Amino acid sequence: MSSPDRQDPRPQAADLANPLYYLENMETVVTWVHQHHGDLLTPEENRRLAGFGHLSVSARALLTRMVMRTGDLFRSDKLNYPELPEPECEALAELVASDWVDAAEHLRVDDLFRLFTLAELRPAFAGVLAELGHPRALPKARMKAVLSEYLGDTVPLVDWLPGHRDTVMHLAHMPLFDRIRLMFFGNLRQSWPDFVLVELGYQQYEQVTFTPESRAFQHRDEVDCYLIMHQCREQLDEGISAADVWSQVPEPVGNAWLASRRDRLLLELGRQAERQGERELALKALAESTHRESRLKQLRLLERMKRFDEAWAIARDWHTTELSDAEAQGLGRILRRVARKVGEPVPELPAEPATDDFLLTLPRTGLPVEMGVQQHLWQDHQPVFYVENTLINALFGLLCWNAIFAPVPGAFFHPFHVGPADLTREDFVPRRRELLEQCFARLDDGDYGDIIRATYRRKQGLANPFVNWLVITDELLELALACIPPEHLEVMFRRLLHNLKEHRSGFPDLIRFLPEEPDLARRYEMIEVKGPGDRLQDHQRRWLAFFHRQGIAARVCYVRWQDDGP
Template identity: 85%
Template sequence: MSSSDRQDPRPQAADLADPLYYLQNMETVVNWVRQNHSDLLTPEENHRLAGFVELSVSARALLTRMVMRTGELFRVDKLNYPELPDKESVALAELTASDWVVAADHLRIDDLFRLFTLAELRPAFACILSDLGHPRSLPKARMKALLSDHLGDTVRLADWLPAHGDTVVSLAHMPLFDRIRLMFFGNLRQSWPDFVLVELGYQQYEEVTFTPESRAFQHRHEVDCYLEMHQCREQLDEGVPVADLWPQVPGPTDNTWLASRRDRLLLELGRQAERQGERELALAALAESTHREARLKQLRLLERMKRFDEAWAIARDWHATELSDAEHQGLARILKRVAGKVGEPAPELPADPAPEEFLVTLPQSGVPVEVAVQQHFWQDDQPVFYVENTLINGLFGLLCWDVIFAPVPGAFFHPFHVGPADLTREDFVPRRRELLEQCFLHLENGDYSEVILANYRRKRGLANPFVNWLVVDENLLELALVCIPPDHLEVLFRRLLHNLKEHRSGFPDLIRFLPDDPDPTRRYEMIEVKGPGDRLQDHQRRWLAFFQRQGIAARVCYVRWQEDVT
């Protein structure tokens, strides 16, 4: 049974045992868009999608296979899908008759050489190569270059490969498939093969209530805006100069989700413009972007251009605002360098406290260094776990589960989200602040353990961007909830929320529990492990400094191997 025949209105992942599972997943996308986004499509596009559903199973499956493949041109004799109920020729005839594919009688030289083998091309062009004074045994790339210069960009297939004159077809409506993929996912990063072959059956997903407001786009012009930005990024990746792309960049938008994507595009345009020697253009792009990284890059560029007064004015004013740790660190370094250039005293910035360190000497046992230290310190009454970034993130994800999956507008666009689309955007917290504060009340009221454990048992196995089910088990959770005070959890969670993209990593490798310690604030400690030659990274130093300021026990364990000791 195809997904279009199911009675359940909520899309389901296809059964991977079904040889046509990829068709079921494609139908999921088509039906979801028809049900939830039809107002963003033209009448012609809606009619075309309705026609897709009416095709035979074989025609729908073959069309899906073609959409999934790279490019829009296909050799008929290379279409081989034995799982189709009907022959490929029958399905293709139906697709041709309904204008889903069209004959491609003219091909660009690049496409000709991509679709046909050297053995097929050499006889066809032997005479012209001879007339040009070249042997027919030229390699493919050299032959293509010569023919491009002589024949132009496009050739008529029947003139050169008459036996194949009617064997190449082209997809007629690929832009429509790209548009519905964008409306379903809210991005074009996830390709058709990734989604149709893998994504839907990969995980179990939390059920989120969908409303018209939760869609990625509310208006068709917003879809167009995204596609324009995507085209700019593709051209940038292909090496088109930023100066040529700059006029194509869409203007500011009121859609906060689109605005964040525009900020990332401007950041990348600024980076590439500087590399291309277009420094003024780079400054303009970086100044217009509100991406977290843009301001520091703008300041560093002004510094390299020796425009110290401008850099100082921006850095001095920016320093007074609330910054993430990475921004604070980068800005402090710039202020220190630029202050002397403008004859100003550098601001007094508080120094981070040095982390507590110790050294252990261990025999090499063939296990990772973190595991060796875990085994070294393990005691039955003081267990040690290798958790790195999983435990604190997991506790947060379980406490705030309902907030993470709240149907906030623009957060969930389809039923297969691991987490909200705006998770790392600057407005993630402001749009959920009241809900988050209600979660923190559980820490204050003392019932947070019950909430976390209840969510663990109720939601176990469902995808959550903060919870790694392979590491976080009930035993670990119960120990953590006994040993980590709620006020520690609150300050850790609030720091996470200050910059979710940056602060979800950098936690120490190990956590050691001391449940019998009389001091409730000393019933656990975090241990960052560094093997021989390894050193702390910046984001790890920032977490360690935070622990020091908050009175949270954390140390750095440096390891040397016994055979290295002389």
Template identity: 70%
Template sequence: MSPAKLQSKQPGTADLNNPLYYLENMETVVGWVLSHHGDLLTAAEQARLAQFYHLSTPARALLTRMVMRSGELFRSDKLTYPELGVPEAHALAELAEAGWLDTEPRLSLDELFRLFTLAELRPAFAPVLAATGEPANLPKGQLRDTLLPRFPDALTISDWLGPGASRVVRLEHMPLFDRIRLMFFGNLRQSWPDFVLVELGHQQYEPVTFTPDSRAFGHRPEVDLYLAMHQCREWLDQGVPAREVWPEVPAPSENPWLTSRRDRLLLELGRQAERQGERELALQALASSGHREARLKQLRLLERMKRHGDAWEIASQWHTQDLSDAEAQGLARILKRLAAKLGEPAPPLATTPPIMEFSLTLPRPALGSVELAVQQHLWRDDAPVFYVENTLINGLFGLLCWQTIFAPVPGAFFHPFHVGPADLTREDFVARRQAGFDQCFALLADGRYRARILANYRAKQGITNPFVIWPVITEELLHLALDCIPPADLERLFRRLLRNIREHRSGFPDLIRFHPGKPGPGRRYDMIEVKGPGDRLQDHQVRWLAFFAGEGIPASVCYVRWRDNEAVA
């Protein structure tokens, strides 16, 4: 495949009926990166990726299989892929000749023990054990520990096990594959099998315009910065002390997307530093992090260190800012404790009207959930009840704000197969799209919202959206919701949702009841959270119910008891 054809090729989805579907998907990744991020690669990297397409199909497929597997070392006798259509040895020889494999790698003792079984290792080391007086039947772990001081250097397989040992090869250029994986996925958390081994065609994806300005990485040093932060996180995950990782954390970047990644790294470093007893370092890392969880952790740590004055100063300033419900709740508790310690007046707590509730005693259903039992009990032809939980309000929001959600903001989309923007739960998700959301709220204000929601419902049917669950949002439900929920209520609900998408996408009541025949333009609906015997409200549900009560939105909790010795079929 020529570079010109490669870069003009539109990304597609492989058919799982094709035994080499994983190769098709890998070619999509490589082609996409060359086409959209080629300027972020060196000339040598571009040439190496272009050379990938000059390999034979069996060689490309075997290389893809190796890239997908863990590690860079492989026993040739363990590489068995019948779909190649040729002996694996032929494909290995071609890869070696093209510079993709090192056929005489040097292996450390640890690497050797990972690749070979105890039965294969014992004969090679029997003379050493006999000479040192060690038992010949040591378990594998003890054998390794015994040999390690005597064999500190890496050796070839023939040096380790003799000329008859199974051949081992080392995959070259894995850092390049990691780099293109980062530029395609936008993270290194997702592995190659996450993309290469899935059938992408079973979903429809919203087309997003990709331009140089919409990329997360504008320059190669930004890719290097991400890779450096990823290395820091890997060190932390491997148990390297936080005090050793801290000097390696890259300096702040002007790239907002990378700033968010750095904030998360500093949050984790602060957590681990505290666990390791490095409290001052933990405070420094948490204070440097802009992650929304960092401030509360910093305040709680100051409390534990009995630095109540410092905590009070920070908490008092933060108290006046716009907070999510969870942040406000946590901060209020801290301020109350600090005020008692320092003799300061505690900030007044916000009060909300009581949460409405009622009880039902029902026959226990033979089948189905308690929510469905309540739905059936409450249903009236003139007041239909739907089991929607978190789907309806999220769905209405997703349909109204569809174009804003899928705006090509830098760092939001990396390839054509996103279910939603990659920065959906980031702290600056709304701020970077504020103008678009303002336009959506303007539609609610002037009445045009209904046309926008219905138009998107028709035009986007079946396309993936992180807020829209298509099987639940039926046309009947949609029209009833638009008829009975005033736009002012939708605005209140949507604005709270945007204050913390991660927290506020869940916790909505189970049921919604409509009153389409009720006269007047006001509220003609109510929401009902159902709790069966022994069940209780969760914190995020309480926060939504408190919000409803404060805003006058009709919502209540239905506590269900089962009628003794009576059941319905």
């Protein structure tokens, strides 16, 4: 490992042909955290990371393998990594001597039964089982249940398996590696194997500028806060009482990135509290969360609790704010129900326009129904492309590339991001509003086509959450720029940004270009294809309604097969 003090401009992914590529990737992670987040680590933690680089290659590789395992206990006699330059026993001895690993003297019963086979456990506990009146040939699960009651929480290994006294080893600094993983990934969902074994060399990434100001974590207590919230989420996943978890939730924080995580935690806590019958706690958690989904859940819970006046007051005020289509749809349904309960007039809500439909009768070809319709409709002077959610997203991603990859705090944690970590958060747009408006200004002054073309050439193949390079060809791009008016692009882009998580999908399957049409607004149409028995989904209906309001040509093509009869 190179010294953590070396300031590499851009870390590189390991060559997968190298049998120790996983070690190279781990070294990249450790070096990056040491360089960019060293001030958030204690002196002992920094010393530990520096010491990692002084271990032998075999010891570093073995330690990496152990970190990637589930849990922090392992059997030394089961280690088998033939790619190590030296024997595993020598590498393990070095790790013990340098205090990375120590012998486990006590084991929880769960760990005992996970690490040892039934053939090893039966002789050791045969006497106990006989004393308790059980046959020694109990199945493993039953034997574990019996011994858990008899042995208590932990088992002294030397008393029961003396031949394995120095076999079970404990990774002594796993919390440090968890902290490193958090500061590198920006989350604890991604595991070491997912990243160290695969992800670094998977594709090419945009080079984002990293500065101390762009970090999500500015202080060590912010890292601690995230770890506490992660522990709360794990407890909820394990089914622990929401009331017990509630007392552990950190107070509101000033860090916007952490605040968003806290809102998500409160949303999940509210859901679990309701499932567990703690309705008042659920209401309290949902009211405190500003997550996009929390308001509707709060209203629905108040409605189920027959607290209609409270629900009406919240829904009535919320109705006047800007909402996504899904929020407006859900809120409208609640308003109609609750208004009758409180004796208030039902607010007028916009009616969903009828869809423009047509029917095609096609022979079965074995192709997906969308491809069958595309081939049927294609004409040389009116080409049809299967684009679904790719084209409009890609045009947005190419025009707004610099805004998407702006190094705002908490957006990027390492050089291998497909896109910003805050992409689907509510504050994604507010934190980039000025940059996004600059991009949209290009739609007004006519420069957008040249900008999109230049970005398409310059960034070809780089990961972008909006751009599918396999679909966006030169021909498709040029037709789109020639046939889709900039005014239409802007309204679609703005709807995308209103709720990126919801609005990036639901676009029609096909787009037909009519480049010879003199009226620019009529040079294309979008076509949603529905095969026999298929029907429109809510998010597709919402896009079609939006197109209708904006005067964008969009139709639904229903398909039936010729051999199905009339």
